[in-house]
Amino acid sequence: MLWRLRLIGIGLLLSGLSGAQLPGGCAPTPAAAHLRYANMPLAAVAFRHFAKPYHEWYLSPETLRLDRTPNQVTGESDRAPQQVAIGLLGPIKKSARGHGFGLAMLEGAQLAVEQANAKGGFHLRSGGAGIPYVLRLHNDAALWGSSANEIADMVFRQHVWAMLGSINAVSTHVALRVALKVGLPIVNTGTSDPTLTETRVPWLLREFPDDRQQGYALANVIFRRRKLTRIAVLVSVSRYGRLGIREFVNVARRAGAPPVAELEYDPAQTNPNSAARLARIIAATHPQAVVLWGGPRGAAVQLRALRAAHIQAAVFGGSRLCTQRFLQAAGAAANGLVVTCALDPTRTDPRWRAFRREFEQRYHRLPDAYAARAYDGMNILIGAIQRGGLSRPGIMEALKNYEMKGYCGVSGPSFFDYTLNDIAPVPVARVEHRQFKFEKISGGQ
Amino acid sequence: MNRTLHLAIVVGLVAALVGAAPAVAPAPIIYTRWQNFGPREGLPPGRVFCLALQGHRVWAGTENGLAYYRHGRWKTLTSKDGLVQQAVLSLAPDPQTGDLWIGTFGGVSQYSGGVFHNYTQLNSGLVNNVVYGIAIEGRTLWFATAAGVSRFDPDTQEWTTYTQENAPMGDPWGYGVTVAPGRVLVAMWGSGILEYNQRGRYWRPFTNPNQSPEIVLFRNQGLVNDVVSSVSYDRATQWWWAGTYFGLSGYDGRDWHNYLASDSGLISNFINKVHARGAAVWICTNRGLNEFEPARRRWIVYRRQGAGTEVELVNGAGRVAARRKTATAPASAYLYDVAFQPGRLWVATAQGVSLGLNPQPLFKKEN
Numbered sequence: 071m072l073w074r075l076r077l078i079g080i081g082l083l084l085s086g087l088s089g090a091q092l093p094g095g096c097a098p099t100p101a102a103a104h105l106r107y108a109n110m111p112l113a114a115v116a117f118r119h120f121a122k123p124y125h126e127w128y129l130s131p132e133t134l135r136l137d138r139t140p141n142q143v144t145g146e147s148d149r150a151p152q153q154v155a156i157g158l159l160g161p162i163k164k165s166a167r168g169h170g171f172g173l174a175m176l177e178g179a180q181l182a183v184e185q186a187n188a189k190g191g192f193h194l195r196s197g198g199a200g201i202p203y204v205l206r207l208h209n210d211a212a213l214w215g216s217s218a219n220e221i222a223d224m225v226f227r228q229h230v231w232a233m234l235g236s237i238n239a240v241s242t243h244v245a246l247r248v249a250l251k252v253g254l255p256i257v258n259t260g261t262s263d264p265t266l267t268e269t270r271v272p273w274l275l276r277e278f279p280d281d282r283q284q285g286y287a288l289a290n291v292i293f294r295r296r297k298l299t300r301i302a303v304l305v306s307v308s309r310y311g312r313l314g315i316r317e318f319v320n321v322a323r324r325a326g327a328p329p330v331a332e333l334e335y336d337p338a339q340t341n342p343n344s345a346a347r348l349a350r351i352i353a354a355t356h357p358q359a360v361v362l363w364g365g366p367r368g369a370a371v372q373l374r375a376l377r378a379a380h381i382q383a384a385v386f387g388g389s390r391l392c393t394q395r396f397l398q399a400a401g402a403a404a405n406g407l408v409v410t411c412a413l414d415p416t417r418t419d420p421r422w423r424a425f426r427r428e429f430e431q432r433y434h435r436l437p438d439a440y441a442a443r444a445y446d447g448m449n450i451l452i453g454a455i456q457r458g459g460l461s462r463p464g465i466m467e468a469l470k471n472y473e474m475k476g477y478c479g480v481s482g483p484s485f486f487d488y489t490l491n492d493i494a495p496v497p498v499a500r501v502e503h504r505q506f507k508f509e510k511i512s513g514g515q
Numbered sequence: 516m517n518r519t520l521h522l523a524i525v526v527g528l529v530a531a532l533v534g535a536a537p538a539v540a541p542a543p544i545i546y547t548r549w550q551n552f553g554p555r556e557g558l559p560p561g562r563v564f565c566l567a568l569q570g571h572r573v574w575a576g577t578e579n580g581l582a583y584y585r586h587g588r589w590k591t592l593t594s595k596d597g598l599v600q601q602a603v604l605s606l607a608p609d610p611q612t613g614d615l616w617i618g619t620f621g622g623v624s625q626y627s628g629g630v631f632h633n634y635t636q637l638n639s640g641l642v643n644n645v646v647y648g649i650a651i652e653g654r655t656l657w658f659a660t661a662a663g664v665s666r667f668d669p670d671t672q673e674w675t676t677y678t679q680e681n682a683p684m685g686d687p688w689g690y691g692v693t694v695a696p697g698r699v700l701v702a703m704w705g706s707g708i709l710e711y712n713q714r715g716r717y718w719r720p721f722t723n724p725n726q727s728p729e730i731v732l733f734r735n736q737g738l739v740n741d742v743v744s745s746v747s748y749d750r751a752t753q754w755w756w757a758g759t760y761f762g763l764s765g766y767d768g769r770d771w772h773n774y775l776a777s778d779s780g781l782i783s784n785f786i787n788k789v790h791a792r793g794a795a796v797w798i799c800t801n802r803g804l805n806e807f808e809p810a811r812r813r814w815i816v817y818r819r820q821g822a823g824t825e826v827e828l829v830n831g832a833g834r835v836a837a838r839r840k841t842a843t844a845p846a847s848a849y850l851y852d853v854a855f856q857p858g859r860l861w862v863a864t865a866q867g868v869s870l871g872l873n874p875q876p877l878f879k880k881e882n
Contacts, residue, residue, distance in 0.1 A: 477584065
């Protein structure tokens with residue numbers, strides 16, 4: 071009886087995950103009334119049993135205040151520039167960690183730029199011929215804050231108007247601080263670190279589901295739909311692992327189902343004995359579900375070990391496991407895994423089909439989430455440059471107009487809150503026969 | 516004799532009455548006239564990130580060089596003169612040597628005897644080229660950089676690096692640094708404030724105790740938020756002040772005191788710089804300038820309005836007690852730094868340098 075009551079209680083608490091508050095269709099939708107930051111389920115609200123917060127952030131149009139005065143530099147005043155330069159920061163060299171994601175991001179962005187140029191490029195308000203957009207590429211080595219040097223180079227030497235990137239959360243945070251000083255608009259299409267849009271720095275828009283949204287989506291599936299309450303958590307020792315799992319664990323704790331085990335693994339460790347040892351510890355806790363959070367390669371090793379230990383629990387993961395690279399690395403062990411995804415490629419809407427066809431023609435392979443999101447992000451940015459003119463504050467102001475509005479991209483509908491973070495429902499997929507089968511659920515559809 | 520005695524009694528009574536009267540706080544001194552400096556006065560165009568005073572010389576770190584003020588004009592030193600990079604983020608004059616230490620987007624310059632000596636990630640132990648803050652403590656220099664904190668001894672040329680590997684920081688993103696007796700305080704982006712104990716050689720973190728960036732759970736819960744843009748210490752009061760993008764935090768050595776725009780005279784929660792100065796703290800925000808005296812619970816607000824300034828006297832509860840207007844204003848409402856000379860207030864703004872003049876007790880009646 072107590073068990074049933076507990077389940078009902080958790081279900082009610084997670085009712086905030088209902089997608090009813092978010093725009094369901096793929097059309098820009100006016101602001102809905104969001105009572106909680108990030109469409110947070112009631113279960114995730116911190117200290118709700120103890121105290122009403124003295125102050126809440128991120129819930130008003132005042133969250134990001136763009137001051138035009140910091141940067142009055144415009145390019146339209148004197149003579150028309152030959153090119154409109156946009157910076158791109160990402161792991162694009164083969165030596166960079168996350169090169170696969172970076173290459174996809176570059177290709178998606180490149181396709182958007184090529185299509186914009188085919189339509190004439192940037193048009194000055196004063197008229198005249200279109201000016202081509204050009205990408206200034208910067209490799210993100212993600213070491214010792216090197217992205218700061220790359221951004222400084224973009225701003226002071228290449229005079230870019232805005233930038234897209236990166237994927238590594240640390241690099242993007244470092245870039246954001248530089249952007250604040252110099253007033254450079256950033257569109258991010260690959261970082262899931264929730265803290266990136268929680269700084270109140272008004273120079274960034276993210277078009278990617280963050281780990282907060284992914285955590286809520288998984289909590290919805292695990293607690294509300296499947297009614298599982300004994301959860302074990304297995305996390306990569308990395309910033310992505312540490313921050314990525316945080317909101318899911320918070321929801322679990324606050325909903326009354328704290329993890330029965332929280333273990334960490336070294337993502338560089340490929341020794342199956344080490345993974346087997348962790349699997350045995352997890353097996354001893356008799357979990358109903360295991361949440362695995364990390365990059366594709368390390369997580370595949372852990373998942374194989376969990377399967378080898380004959381753990382019957384359902385296994386769940388984040389969007390970095392929603393990749394072909396992970397499926398190849400995990401093999402048959404991936405079957406049954408449920409993951410959040412940044413893209414549902416099985417959609418059949420004309421927008422997605424057209425993009426898939428164009429991308430395939432251009433690069434001779436199918437686009438992934440990082441390519442699709444970068445394509446959308448670059449289109450958002452190009453649109454903002456056209457509307458805002460050759461003025462960095464003008465461009466950012468155009469981006470800020472997405473506050474509490476939707477965007478219909480090839481990767482599906484996005485919805486940006488007052489922090490300019492995408493809080494649209496997150497696709498969820500289950501692996502069957504080594505393929506992702508997408509469910510019509512999410513942060514709670 | 517009688518007259519003398521009576522006079523003495525009267526004088527004594529008056530003196531006693533005056534002594535018994537409640538003490539009246541001196542009226543706050545308001546800078547009532549602003550002079551602005553931009554390209555026409557020789558300053559490079561664009562933002563001015565920082566200021567420093569060295570004797571009578573005023574230094575300004577701009578996004579297009581290091582400028583100094585002399586005889587009513589600004590002169591600028593750039594990369595062509597040897598400066599390591601054009602955008603100057605931080606400045607620290609060394610009182611012992613007379614050198615000026617300059618933090619930029621591309622490394623550190625030491626300006627000594629009219630010559631620049633440059634330190635970068637590639638030619639020294641500097642942990643990152645983007646140097647947001649510099650502090651000098653004796654013969655030791657501290658740099659708050661985009662990827663960690665560096666300590667440097669110019670005599671031995673020895674560098675020490677502090678990152679999440681050897682200090683209690685979630686991420687190594689330094690944003691400001693200052694010194695206090697026996698301690699170094701570092702403002703960290705995302706990791707609160709770190710205090711380095713010089714004698715014990717250990718770090719102690721001060722962070723937002725509720726760990727939920729979306730809320731302030733209790734008004735004086737501890738540090739108001741972990742994204743700290745600036746930290747300042749005053750030797751007289753021994754208070755620390757932390758500027759964040761989520762309000763102002765003060766620490767008196769035992770308790771935290773937090774101030775938001777909604778519950779005080781703070782002009783904006785988005786704070787670029789705090790500067791502790793005796794009983795007051797000066798706060799540079801994206802909307803204007805504050806002076807706050809915690810002991811008197813008294814705020815002064817400088818808000819740019821058109822070409823003039825609206826100056827407000829605000830009480831501790833955030834109620835405006837009086838308002839005045841002055842005819843001139845700082846060049847921009849977006850402020851980065853302040854520096855003080857007797858009777859003069861220098862302000863670094865998003866559109867040049869401004870100089871506050873003609874200090875007056877503008878709120879004498881209301882005080």
